[in-house]
Amino acid sequence: MNFQNIIDVVSTQLATFGLKILGAIAVWIVGRWLIGLAVRGISAAMTRQHVDPTLLRYIGNIVSVALNIVLVVAILGYFGLETTSFAALVAAMGIAIGAAWAGLLANFAAGAFLVVLRPFKVGDYVKVGGIEGTVMEVGLFASAINTPDNVLTIVGNNKIFGDTIQNYSTNPYRRVERTAQLNHAVDVNDAISRLKAALVQIPNVVAEPTPTVEVLDFTPMGPVLAVRPFCHTNHYWQVYFDTNKAIRDTCGAAGYPVPEQHFHVRQG
Template sequence: MEQMENYRQLAVTYATDIGLKILGAIVFWIVGRWLISFAVRLLQQAMSRQKVDPTLMRYVGSFLAVTLNIVLVVAILGYFGVQTTTFAALVAGIGIAIGAAWGGLLGNLAAGIFLVVLRPFKVGDFISAAGIVGTVKEIGLFATAIDTPDNVLTMVGNGKIFSDTIQNFSANAYRRVELKCQLAGSADHVAAMALLREKLAEVPNVLAEPAPEVEILDFNLVGPVLAVRPFCHNNHYWQVYFDGNRVIREALAAAGFPAPMPAQAVIVQQASN
């Protein structure tokens, strides 16, 4: 009976010790998570006061939160007596295995970091990258969200974007609108060019400087082809594009310029008897 009592007391002692450790780990986890959230919030507030880019803020906040959570888990395991060096080696081994299996995913992560640091574009820019044209909605950890002009949300891997040619249409103060105008062969091209320069300057959102360009681009069987190139801010590109085409049609018609018509000379020779 005395031996059974000793076993009972030993079991109670172990159970109490384990229970206290579990309770301590729970408290440790709750307090640690609160401190991590508090630290991330303080960092983001400090970066916000410094007017840091919101995308970079999310990146740094996510990285700090993940790192501190790993440290918290290792600390709790150490509190339970688990050899953290073994755990660290295990994590490293798992990381190598995941890296080998998910090399593309990690490549997207690395490319996303470079996109944030090098800043070839930012949220809200209108870009062309990896064959997709649209407005950047979000630069994520692994993929970038782009809204195409037809209002389709498209997710593109950061690695594919970073390895491809990137065109940022919003980076410069203005861009050139590419239009063409076909003239009849009998039309006075000098008068047509002067008229189009005058009328294009009256189109809303067309910049006065640089002034619209109207020059002969090419020739075909119908007559000369004019390059009509007004300049505007990227936000007004399509408005100027459509208004410019309308001005070309209406201005030339109102001024009495002949409509361009394809024509061919037919020579008929009568056979001699």
């Protein structure tokens, strides 16, 4: 074989390989577009059936991952790689990765339980894994929580499922906890009556159950009142701050003396 024949063979092989590369790129681009189209179609169909947003996103993620794996296997088959061997390799890699990434798989399993048991859904205000905020997404391995100070926080699903879950959106109302420190000279019954009247005037305080004001404790400065209006969780902080203002304005308008701690010093 002379040098020209070698060049011809190499050129032919490179041209064939180049065409395969271009074909693989085309398959990848078209495949990704079709996967996106399929995921959007499935999501639209489930949305029309009023499927819960949490389950909708979870299924969308699973379908996307599965179709991308199929696409990669198809491209490898296009290059002549034995896909059955590849499947065995993927299975072996899965075992190895499963042993190394036990925590990641635990997050995946916990995510499945969160979707099935549904202790919360997208849009709920919760406290999970030590993080409090609004649920933005329940993903395959982690959930996205938007905190009240507008920080997007990602929490592993296993941490959520293995810890206490508090869902503030489940019940129709929640109690706002505030206290009012009084002076010893203040008539407690008068203060309770005034504060109850002020609480019902606060916007978004529910009528039932009615706000409660009771003697909670005693300090060296005087009695401490528990001031407790009720509201929907969406209005919690507005009612919280308005209750503080109501306590200050009510005590000021009544002319109550400022709570003070007095000491008597005796010399023997």
